[in-house]
Amino acid sequence: MRVIARIKEMQEWSERERCAGKRIAFVPTMGFLHDGHLELVRDGRKRGDRLVVSIFVNPTQFGPQEDFAAYPRDFERDRKLLDQAGTDILFYPASSEMYPDGYRTYVEVEKLSHFLCGAFRPGHFRGVTTVLVKLFSIVRPHVVVLGAKDYQQLRIVCRMVEDLNLAIEVVGYPTVREEDGLAMSSRNAYLNQEERRAALSLSRSLKKAESLVLEGERESRRIVEAVRSEIDKEPLARLEYVQVCNPESLEEVERIDGNAVLALAVRVGRARLIDNTLLKGRRG
Amino acid sequence: MRVIARIKEMQEWSERERCAGKRIAFVPTMGFLHDGHLELVRDGRKRGDRLVVSIFVNPTQFGPQEDFAAYPRDFERDRKLLDQAGTDILFYPASSEMYPDGYRTYVEVEKLSHFLCGAFRPGHFRGVTTVLVKLFSIVRPHVVVLGAKDYQQLRIVCRMVEDLNLAIEVVGYPTVREEDGLAMSSRNAYLNQEERRAALSLSRSLKKAESLVLEGERESRRIVEAVRSEIDKEPLARLEYVQVCNPESLEEVERIDGNAVLALAVRVGRARLIDNTLLKGRRG
Numbered sequence: 144m145r146v147i148a149r150i151k152e153m154q155e156w157s158e159r160e161r162c163a164g165k166r167i168a169f170v171p172t173m174g175f176l177h178d179g180h181l182e183l184v185r186d187g188r189k190r191g192d193r194l195v196v197s198i199f200v201n202p203t204q205f206g207p208q209e210d211f212a213a214y215p216r217d218f219e220r221d222r223k224l225l226d227q228a229g230t231d232i233l234f235y236p237a238s239s240e241m242y243p244d245g246y247r248t249y250v251e252v253e254k255l256s257h258f259l260c261g262a263f264r265p266g267h268f269r270g271v272t273t274v275l276v277k278l279f280s281i282v283r284p285h286v287v288v289l290g291a292k293d294y295q296q297l298r299i300v301c302r303m304v305e306d307l308n309l310a311i312e313v314v315g316y317p318t319v320r321e322e323d324g325l326a327m328s329s330r331n332a333y334l335n336q337e338e339r340r341a342a343l344s345l346s347r348s349l350k351k352a353e354s355l356v357l358e359g360e361r362e363s364r365r366i367v368e369a370v371r372s373e374i375d376k377e378p379l380a381r382l383e384y385v386q387v388c389n390p391e392s393l394e395e396v397e398r399i400d401g402n403a404v405l406a407l408a409v410r411v412g413r414a415r416l417i418d419n420t421l422l423k424g425r426r427g
Numbered sequence: 428m429r430v431i432a433r434i435k436e437m438q439e440w441s442e443r444e445r446c447a448g449k450r451i452a453f454v455p456t457m458g459f460l461h462d463g464h465l466e467l468v469r470d471g472r473k474r475g476d477r478l479v480v481s482i483f484v485n486p487t488q489f490g491p492q493e494d495f496a497a498y499p500r501d502f503e504r505d506r507k508l509l510d511q512a513g514t515d516i517l518f519y520p521a522s523s524e525m526y527p528d529g530y531r532t533y534v535e536v537e538k539l540s541h542f543l544c545g546a547f548r549p550g551h552f553r554g555v556t557t558v559l560v561k562l563f564s565i566v567r568p569h570v571v572v573l574g575a576k577d578y579q580q581l582r583i584v585c586r587m588v589e590d591l592n593l594a595i596e597v598v599g600y601p602t603v604r605e606e607d608g609l610a611m612s613s614r615n616a617y618l619n620q621e622e623r624r625a626a627l628s629l630s631r632s633l634k635k636a637e638s639l640v641l642e643g644e645r646e647s648r649r650i651v652e653a654v655r656s657e658i659d660k661e662p663l664a665r666l667e668y669v670q671v672c673n674p675e676s677l678e679e680v681e682r683i684d685g686n687a688v689l690a691l692a693v694r695v696g697r698a699r700l701i702d703n704t705l706l707k708g709r710r711g
Contacts, residue, residue: 154594162446247538248556248590253531272532276560280592306532308564310438 144226146233150241150281153234157195157283165192169284171275174198175215176224179290179319179327184228186316187288195282196225197234199241203249204270210413215332234282241277250276252299252306258393259295259406260417263383271296272303279309287311292318292326294406294419298393318418320346326418333414341379342411348373348385349420352405356422361399363387366422374409383408383415387422399424428510430517434525434565437518441479441567449476453568455559458482459499460508463574463603463611468512470600471572479566480509481518483525487533488554494697499616518566525561534560536583536590542677543579543690544701547667555580556587563593571595576602576610578690578703582677602702604630610702617698625663626695632657632669633704636689640706645683647671650706658693667692667699671706683708 147153160167168191170183188194198221205211218235225233249269255261256268279287289297297315304311319327324346325339334342348370355366367385374382385407388395396403399422406419431437444451452475454467472478482505489495502519509517533553539545540552563571573581581599588595603611608630609623618626632654639650651669658666669691672679680687683706690703 150592154592158445161442245586246590247536248534248587249537250532250534250560250591253533255531276534277590277592280594302529303532306530306561307534308434308438308561310564 144222144230144233146222146235148235148237148240150236153195153232153236153281154283156232157281160193161283161285166286167191167193167195167282167284169278169282169287170194170196171278171287171289172196172198173200173214173329174221175217175329175332176221177327177329177331179292181224181228182319183288183290183316184225184230186314187286188229190286190288190314191284193231194229195232195234195284196230197236197278197282199234199236199274199278201270201274202238202242203273204267206264206266209264210330210333213413215329234278241274249273250303250307252303255295255299255302255393258388258395259384259386260408261295263408268296268299272299275300275303276307276309279304279311284311286314288314288316290318291315292328292417292419294404295393298391324350326416328414328416330414330416334412338379338412338414341377342409342414342416344374344377344380345407345409345416345418348407349405349418352422353420356399356424361424363395363397363399363403366399366405370405370407374407377411379411381410383410390421401425428506428514428517430506430519432519432521432524434520437479437516437520437565438567440516441565444477445567445569450570451475451477451479451566451568453562453566453571454478454480455562455571455573456480456482457484457498457613458505459501459613459616460505461611461613461615463576465508465512466603467572467574467600468509468514470598471570472513474570474572474598475568477515478513479516479518479568480514481520481562481566483518483520483558483562485554485558486522486526487557488551490548490550493548494614494617497697499613518562525558533557534587534591536587539579539583539586539677542672542679543668543670544692545579547692552580552583556583559584560587560591560593563588563595568595570598572598572600574602575599576612576702578688579677582675608634610700612698612700614698614700618696622663622696622698625661626693626698626700628658628661628664629691629693629700629702632691633689633702636706637704640683640708645708647679647681647683647687650683650689654689654691658691661695663695665694667694674705685709
């Protein structure tokens with residue numbers, strides 16, 4: 144595995160590989176890799192002749208009160224894991240390389256960016272879409288693999304790739320969970336033992352919602368109430384939002400007729416955790 | 428010359444040419460071509476092995492009160508002119524191809540987009556940068572040639588290309604003028620004979636400013652006053668703005684120490700005309 148830190152070097156590598164007829168798969172990450180990332184990486188490995196993974200803790204997607212400085216980092220460990228997983232190129236640029244002095248350009252996906260997490264993290268998705276347009280210009284992948292845990296992010300990126308004609312296939316990889324159900328996240332590292340236990344309320348509440356729908360419940364309001372009461376049982380967990388929404392437009396739906404996505408964000412200690420599940424309103 | 432209307436076909440052509448080692452030059456236009464455009468096209472012809480010209484009257488860069496519907500169009504004439512000028516590909520997409528239903532993504536260059544014309548045409552440069560990111564993703568040029576008459580646009584595009592790592596050389600081509608000094612513009616077609624004469628006040632006022640600087644004037648305020656009085660002599664001309672600014676940041680400067688750009692916008696009849704010139708504060 145080769146580590147590339149310079150944008151120009153990465154672009155030259157990609158142009159060469161593309162022109163040699165190689166299909167480039169790409170997994171963008173913020174590092175501090177867990178098994179969820181590694182599953183994306185293994186999936187990417189199968190989807191391309193060449194596999195590029197990036198590690199970049201992107202400052203523009205963190206709000207001023209958020210955890211940019213504290214975000215966990217362990218480059219040496221990540222490097223080894225990616226090497227073992229068959230990565231060809233680890234792209235690892237400095238912040239000053241990505242956002243030099245005088246930087247001014249931002250990419251925004253309207254509407255989709257303002258629901259759900261967007262309402263609580265103003266500017267967050269603008270930072271995500273901006274850095275991804277940059278990374279896509281630099282890596283020039285044919286296919287990119289993103290985790291479906293960040294469901295809203297996945298939808299926004301699909302919209303952006305289509306709108307800007309980036310000619311990239313976007314693959315959403317199913318959320319990877321610990322054995323007890325907790326969705327894998329680098330931010331789980333913030334949790335102490337008690338908080339770790341309280342964090343199980345997220346997946347438990349999603350299971351509860353799924354059962355209700357299986358039993359015939361179609362009213363979003365009832366499902367939201369059930370989730371809320373499940374989270375409220377945990378004194379260490381504080382619900383930020385829970386919503387049932389259209390899987391494409393992310394707009395809130397009152398009834399689950401076709402498919403709907405149930406998404407929630409919960410604060411546990413200093414971690415802000417998100418999770419989601421697909422609710423299937425149509426039987427059979 | 429081949430005319431391509433579909434995005435996917437254009438992208439496939441470009442990828443093939445790039446991988447065959449061909450350098451692609453690109454001149455984006457809104458059509459209704461004049462000699463100014465054709466000089467850009469001839470310049471582009473020299474800069475690439477392949478030359479792509481686009482014609483697309485981009486709806487997102489027009490305000491609701493602006494001249495999108497009235498903007499002059501003559502595809503058959505344009506097609507002939509581009510063919511004669513040695514264009515390889517004329518990219519001519521439909522609006523519905525560029526902005527399908529559900530379109531949501533916009534690219535913005537902060538600060539630079541809010542000075543000068545940006546203050547009078549809210550959203551204009553956002554539309555320009557958005558369509559250009561799309562066109563650059565579709566045409567994948569190595570070099571793009573833009574007219575320097577739209578000086579602010581040129582600066583914004585340079586910034587954006589650098590910020591988004593688009594790996595494109597941006598060439599600003601000097602403003603092409605009629606013999607009497609009027610900067611060429613598709614919007615000159617809106618002018619009747621009297622207005623055409625009044626429109627000469629733009630280039631005349633720039634000449635006046637250049638002379639003042641040659642004679643030693645360094646105060647922006649005095650230069651602005653001279654321009655204003657030149658425009659005010661024409662009852663048919665209405666000054667929208669005139670400003671002396673830093674050529675890079677576009678910020679207003681009080682004194683001309685190094686180089687500065689004098690930019691103005693003037694309404695004559697239903698035409699909104701712009702022009703600019705470089706003022707050299709340093710002698711020799």
